Amino acid sequence: MPTFTYDGKTIPFAPGETIIQAVHRAGIEIPHYCWHPGLSSPANCRMCLVEIQPKTGTKGVSLDILQWDESIKDYKVVQKPKLQPSCYNAAADGMVVLGDTSPHVHESRKNVQEMLLLNHPVDCPICDQAGECKLQDYWLEHGQYQKRMRDEPVHKPKAVVFGPTIVYDAERCVMCTRCIRFMDEIAKDPVLDMRERGNLNEIFVAPGRELDGHYTFMVDHVCPVGALTTTDFRFKARVWFLRTASTICQGCATGCNAHLDYDPRKNEAYRYRPRENDAVNKFWMCDEGMLSYKQAHANRVVEPLVSGDKATVPAALDAAARLFANVPKESVAIVLSAKYSLEDNWALRELGTTLLGTKAVYWSGSPNGYEDTILIHKDKNSNTAGVKQLAPEAKPMSALLTDIGAGAITHVIALGASTPGEPDADTEVLRSATVVTIAAHGGPITRAAKVVLPAAAWAEHSGTYVNAKGLRQLAEKGLELPGSARPAWQQVAALAKALGLEPTWTKLKQIRANLSLDAVDHPAQIHVVERVGSEV
Ligand code: SF4
Numbered sequence: 001m002p003t004f005t006y007d008g009k010t011i012p013f014a015p016g017e018t019i020i021q022a023v024h025r026a027g028i029e030i031p032h033y034c035w036h037p038g039l040s041s042p043a044n045c046r047m048c049l050v051e052i053q054p055k056t057g058t059k060g061v062s063l064d065i066l067q068w069d070e071s072i073k074d075y076k077v078v079q080k081p082k083l084q085p086s087c088y089n090a091a092a093d094g095m096v097v098l099g100d101t102s103p104h105v106h107e108s109r110k111n112v113q114e115m116l117l118l119n120h121p122v123d124c125p126i127c128d129q130a131g132e133c134k135l136q137d138y139w140l141e142h143g144q145y146q147k148r149m150r151d152e153p154v155h156k157p158k159a160v161v162f163g164p165t166i167v168y169d170a171e172r173c174v175m176c177t178r179c180i181r182f183m184d185e186i187a188k189d190p191v192l193d194m195r196e197r198g199n200l201n202e203i204f205v206a207p208g209r210e211l212d213g214h215y216t217f218m219v220d221h222v223c224p225v226g227a228l229t230t231t232d233f234r235f236k237a238r239v240w241f242l243r244t245a246s247t248i249c250q251g252c253a254t255g256c257n258a259h260l261d262y263d264p265r266k267n268e269a270y271r272y273r274p275r276e277n278d279a280v281n282k283f284w285m286c287d288e289g290m291l292s293y294k295q296a297h298a299n300r301v302v303e304p305l306v307s308g309d310k311a312t313v314p315a316a317l318d319a320a321a322r323l324f325a326n327v328p329k330e331s332v333a334i335v336l337s338a339k340y341s342l343e344d345n346w347a348l349r350e351l352g353t354t355l356l357g358t359k360a361v362y363w364s365g366s367p368n369g370y371e372d373t374i375l376i377h378k379d380k381n382s383n384t385a386g387v388k389q390l391a392p393e394a395k396p397m398s399a400l401l402t403d404i405g406a407g408a409i410t411h412v413i414a415l416g417a418s419t420p421g422e423p424d425a426d427t428e429v430l431r432s433a434t435v436v437t438i439a440a441h442g443g444p445i446t447r448a449a450k451v452v453l454p455a456a457a458w459a460e461h462s463g464t465y466v467n468a469k470g471l472r473q474l475a476e477k478g479l480e481l482p483g484s485a486r487p488a489w490q491q492v493a494a495l496a497k498a499l500g501l502e503p504t505w506t507k508l509k510q511i512r513a514n515l516s517l518d519a520v521d522h523p524a525q526i527h528v529v530e531r532v533g534s535e536v
């Protein structure tokens with residue numbers, strides 16, 4: 001692989017890569033605003049300028065500049081190397097690039113910062129981006145000067161509603177055009193553009209349109225400053241109070257990698273941010289997915305229910321044991337769930353097919369929905385592929401409803417609450433059987449169940465989900481368990497004991513060993529929490 005040096009460090013690069021791309025991959029940050037690894041490079045912010053040293057025996061490109069000379073009390077002409085945007089210049093073998101070690105680059109970064117902040121409102125205390133803002137970060141790293149401009153700053157439109165999800169503040173905008181390029185290049189809806197010139201520049205929405213569709217949240221995410229905010233997160237939390245867990249979006253079978261930001265003081269989720277994974281979602285998520293963090297709290301089952309009434313865990317387990325006493329195994333069915341982790345489904349399959357000895361295995365999940373060619377999958381379940389890997393023989397929910405109607409199945413142990421059919425009709429048929437379900441949320445199955453045991457939602461425990469491409473992906477625990485909720489695999493073990501059976505698992509690692517999920521795939525079995533920080 002060819003290499004170049006950046007501040008004396010050897011950086012390998014793939015032919016065609018820019019300097020900033022290769023340096024970024026090596027874990028070193030060159031300050032930047034307009035560059036984003038998932039978008040084209042307009043090289044308009046000039047923050048990423050570097051000094052490329054001339055090859056031996058050649059004269060590099062330089063500029064004449066005027067520099068104040070205190071000894072002669074006048075300006076004099078000096079030569080300065082012409083700095084180059086590292087986001088636009090391709091890396092070349094043997095190239096010598098200076099960043100932090102070049103005084104010219106230092107001066108340039110400071111000047112760019114000063115120019116960007118000339119008219120910028122100093123309202124960090126009320127700005128949603130505070131704590132994860134590139135202007136703040138770079139001012140500390142490369143600015144730290146006294147403001148020289150004494151004029152009234154130029155005022156521009158504030159709190160402009162771009163659409164149902166996004167609000168724009170033109171005074172905070174650094175005109176990096178990332179939002180324009182995202183809508184054009186990724187969302188394929190070039191609805192944003194720039195108008196006016198110089199310090200009157202602003203972003204606007206195409207006349208007759210609003211910023212809408214399935215990917216509007218991403219313009220807030222790519223904005224390096226506080227110019228774009230989402231109506232969902234705006235003014236809700238200060239990011240330095242938040243912690244983040246690496247998780248998997250549960251919105252569809254794509255399985256986008258996400259950061260779940262939550263406030264540990266309130267045990268409350270506040271937002272999703274996309275987590276880079278080149279093989280799945282690159283840098284992006286859809287709006288429906290971005291908002292699906294709310295499912296961590298909405299419509300939750302947190303205490304056991306017996307015949308619809310709240311009960312204690314022992315009472316619910318006793319009731320389940322009574323309902324399943326002396327039932328022939330041929331009449332018992334288990335229902336796996338495409339919305340629960342591989343570990344949870346493994347435990348229920350083990351209880352059904354190994355301990356109870358039933359052959360009646362079914363699976364359920366949410367119905368199909370909208371799809372596109374960018375990210376969104378029509379399968380609205382996070383683990384359909386995992387269930388199919390675990391139990392290829394499992395029949396769909398419609399077959400269970402038929403078998404209950406025919407009297408072949410009288411007792412059901414289910415995971416989850418969703419069915420892909422008509423919720424009310426499905427509930428009605430399920431009511432004619434004796435159903436025990438382990439569920440995190442309410443739905444058609446919990447409404448029909450005689451006993452409901454509360455399960456952890458995906459955000460509250462560590463679990464593995466297999467996406468539509470067959471990739472096994474880990475979602476870390478973030479939130480603490482509410483009420484009596486426990487990971488479903490634990491509730492299945494408790495139910496097995498209540499039924500007089502001996503579960504073969506007591507720990508998550510035993511299940512993972514059975515599933516060949518090793519520690520390399522799952523380094524986050526330990527609960528890792530990070531502070532929320534700024535990104536690319
Ligand atoms: S709104 Fe944000 S992303 Fe768009 S040009 Fe301004 S600073 Fe860049």
Ligand code: SF4
Binds near residue numbers: 288290376
């Ligand atoms: S595409 Fe699917 S997995 Fe990705 S963010 Fe949207 S709903 Fe979530």
Ligand code: FES
Binds near residue numbers: 032033034048085087
């Ligand atoms: S990041 Fe290179 S010019 Fe903006």
